[in-house]
Amino acid sequence: MDLREISRLLYQIKLAEQNVASSFERETGFSLTRYEMLQVVKERDVCSQREIKEEMRIDNAAITRHLKILEEKGYVVRERNAENHREMFVRVTEKAEQDLGHCERDEQANHLVLQALSDEEIHQLSGLLQKLNSHT
Amino acid sequence: MDLREISRLLYQIKLAEQNVASSFERETGFSLTRYEMLQVVKERDVCSQREIKEEMRIDNAAITRHLKILEEKGYVVRERNAENHREMFVRVTEKAEQDLGHCERDEQANHLVLQALSDEEIHQLSGLLQKLNSHT
DNA sequence: TTGTATCGTTTGACAAGTCAACGATTGATA
DNA sequence: TATCAATCGTTGACTTGTCAAACGATACAA
Known part of the structure; x- marks a missing residue:
């Protein structure tokens, strides 16, 4: 060898x-990475970017940018964690659920x-x- | 599934x-792609970029840029095909053979x-x- | 209370791929 | 033979990843 x-x-x-x-x-x-990302968030209902990073083994910078795109498309909503203002909480929208389900079928x-x-x-x-x- | x-x-x-x-x-x-590219060229002794493209299934633009880098590092030499001026002929240098052999061992x-x-x-x-x- | 370290995210610069448009050659054909 | 199409390579704009530096919290120690 x-x-x-x-x-x-x-x-x-x-x-x-x-x-x-x-x-x-x-x-x-859906781009494979963004599809995975949506699923990861969806499975957790709400999650921080750190959790996404750990689950997906992807760089922080990439996460920030993908979420920006997903937000623009109306697939996720983000808000600061009230108890820890360093963290951003991510959540998928109704629209995301629908579109994911759509291509599922x-x-x-x-x-x-x-x-x-x-x-x-x-x-x-x-x-x-x-x-x-x-x-x- | x-x-x-x-x-x-x-x-x-x-x-x-x-x-x-x-x-x-x-x-x-060596970057994996450039290593492959050097090997592909080496195995053919001399070859055109089209051949590299077919063998490696990689975009033309990427080839041009990788070869430029390999040329700067002194790993390949390029010259136009005298019989068909559209084609570039690529060849690996002595230095490339040495360095490839070096990491082989x-x-x-x-x-x-x-x-x-x-x-x-x-x-x-x-x-x-x-x-x-x-x-x- | 005031540094200082750490955390979570963002930003900028780079790498390596894609596609599309272009330029120069070559080949085919009317 | 003049023109038109195909071929080969290059370039520019874009995507998606990386790393490193920066930044605003936060936590903790002196």
Whole structure:
């Protein structure tokens, strides 16, 4: 297993990421990151940006900017935590719930990975990525 | 298998890509993309940017910019194809061969994926990614 | 009460990708 | 042969990530 083989594998991961992220956006209308972000917030009902950071392992700066965009689109509302004015509390709006639910029911989205891989393979892939990601 | 589960999986791929690319760069001193690019050129001895594009599935603009950087670092030389003045021919330099060989022999690089996954698992992962990437 | 450290977020500068528009060459064809 | 289309590469504008510096709270110690 030499470096060249490793770089080939890693480059395949890069390509997969690009393909997959752009397909997701094309088919759902949501950028993958912002979709995840909305779901993370929604699951917590209300949450701080620090929580988003910990859950998504993404830089603070990126969070600030994504939330700005989501706010402009009317998908989230933000307000300072009254008990700790350093924190911003984020909450998804009714509109976000609707639009998320809408593309949830959209069959098209299923064409993504499901077309390429069987359920068994998806499960395998998920396990391997988990291993890979936890070793960081 | 609903959309939320899919997005989780795709987001894992995104995280993996980020981890893996930055580890690679930290440990080899080469950005993953530029390392691949040098190898692709080296394997062909001389090649046009179109060939790089087809092999690496990367945008033309990105190639132009990476090659500019590689040229500045003295890793590649470029010259117009005398028979077709539209094409640029790229070639790696002696210095590139040396530096690539140097980090090839560097054990550190092996800590990357190899630490997280067994040979068998790497093989599995590679297969799954291949399937995923060919379905695009 | 007054520093000082820490926290949570924001901002700016950079990297690396995309797409779209352009320029120079080349090839095809009317 | 003159023109028109296709090819190859470059450039500019944009996206989305990073890191580092800055900033307004807050907490705590002297």
